Amino acid sequence: MAARTRLTDAQVAALARHRFGLGAVPDLPPAEGFEDAQGVLVAVREAEGLRVVEVPRWRPPADVARRLRERGWSDPAAWVGWPPAAVEDLPPRVLVLLPVAGAPVDAAVVSSAAAAWAGVRSGGREVELVCVPVTAAAPEVGWPRLAAVYGATLAGSRVDPGTARTGGRVLFFTGLSGAGKSTIAARVVELLLETGRSVTLLDGDEVRSHLSAGLGFSRADRDTNVRRIGWVAAQIAKHGGTAVCAPIAPYAAVRADVRREAEEQAGPGGFVLVHVATPLAECEARDRKGLYARARRGEIPAFTGISDPYEVPTDAEVRVDTTGRDVDACARLVLDAVLAAPGPAGAGPA
Structure with missing residues (x-):
């Protein structure tokens, strides 16, 4: 068994889903330890099973929920994916969850999705937003459950069903x-x-x-x-x-x-x-x-x-x-x- 092996971004995202309670233990190659693309140790294999050390770049749901509470958001509303056709459908504060379907969190598709929400701020009705890329995809977990993991209640979703593409x-x-x-x-x-x-x-x-x-x-x-x-x-x-x-x-x-x-x-x-x-x-x-x-x-x-x-x-x-x-x-x-x-x-x- 190899001492360490390097994971793809998709495998790291699967590891994050498991760590955040959104998926099963991913099927990883035989090794004692696992690194991300930058060589950072993200998990180790122990007698009891796989132990996740850290998952760089992905924000843990508990941390997001805590930061929202610190901002004074009580029972925040969550919206999954792209903005609704009518901004009037949104509450004044929205936790935007951007599912990138296994794409790297620093891929262009994430910034494109976030940019689509930037126009909401400058629209006729001001909406306070917090945008968070998330590892989950529709077949893996229902959107209400995803919102609940982030301490929010689902207000709606508008999701592209296709696999994320950066355009590159x-x-x-x-x-x-x-x-x-x-x-x-x-x-x-x-x-x-x-x-x-x-x-x-x-x-x-x-x-x-x-x-x-x-x-x-x-x-x-x-x-x-x-x-x-x-x-x-x-x-x-x-x-x-x-x-x-x-x-x-x-x-x-x-x-x-x-x-x-x-x-x-x-x-x-x-x-x-x-x-x-x-x-x-x-x-x-x-x-x-x-x-x-x-x-x-x-x-x-x-x-x-x-x-x-x-x-x-x-x-x-x-x-x-x-x-x-x-x-x-x-x-x-x-x-x-x-x-x-x-x-x-x-x-x-x-």
């Missing part, structure tokens, strides 16, 4: 060396910036120089490099941004790990895999750096496509063969897929 995305380009990944990715960034989106390009050379400095080109090191790129990209998407990255990423299992991380952080539609499917012969013909020629001579060991495999994606949202296509045409194929993907559930129910 990871555009992950994969393909052979020389396929055109970086060139297309750079043009996609330009097109996205023209739409007014916040975009971050994780350039392969810069990542190697900074984030992955010290790594070599063994399979283990290459996998680590791709996972680091994926983690940073997922954090960008978690906060509503768009991350564009274009490593070779030859192995399906590592690409699946990156997809899983992005969708855990940003929600459904948070990951778009772009396979730049330029054939090997075309990539070799473009070999401006002479890498393929050196690999053919055995001077570069484990070179993808020559002496090391490239596992062709079967799950790509977009497939682009650049043969006979200009960069702009390829980039617009990718952009069409991105713009067609679902936006944030944070827009709230209609």
Whole structure:
């Protein structure tokens, strides 16, 4: 059994639900201790069972109830989710419970939901608000019970039934060396910036120089490099941004790990895999750096496509063969897929 293992944000949220009396003991991997994404110890396994040490970022219901009492709120009213269509339906003081359905508490979907309530304060009728992100989702616990745990009485709810999405995305380009990944990715960034989106390009050379400095080109090191790129990209998407990255990423299992991380952080539609499917012969013909020629001579060991495999994606949202296509045409194929993907559930129910 491992001494410690690191939990995902969704697992930490499940741990918080258990700690706050809103759910059963979560099914966690075998380990003696459990950390959150920042390395903070959140639970330990003891003979009597799982003991929760602390759950950073989630506010315990008892603490919220105590603070409301200190503010002079007696028998506070709670509203779950988005503001009602008519502000007149609200009492003068409201505890707003924002269910984020397993999304990280610092995800953009939380701030989007809180921002929707900001307009209530400046409306025609002033309402005093306290907004609290909560771990519960509708299938897990009824809203009246949730309100009661926070020391409040349910006044109403308006909840988006879909899984929380931040609106952020990871555009992950994969393909052979020389396929055109970086060139297309750079043009996609330009097109996205023209739409007014916040975009971050994780350039392969810069990542190697900074984030992955010290790594070599063994399979283990290459996998680590791709996972680091994926983690940073997922954090960008978690906060509503768009991350564009274009490593070779030859192995399906590592690409699946990156997809899983992005969708855990940003929600459904948070990951778009772009396979730049330029054939090997075309990539070799473009070999401006002479890498393929050196690999053919055995001077570069484990070179993808020559002496090391490239596992062709079967799950790509977009497939682009650049043969006979200009960069702009390829980039617009990718952009069409991105713009067609679902936006944030944070827009709230209609």
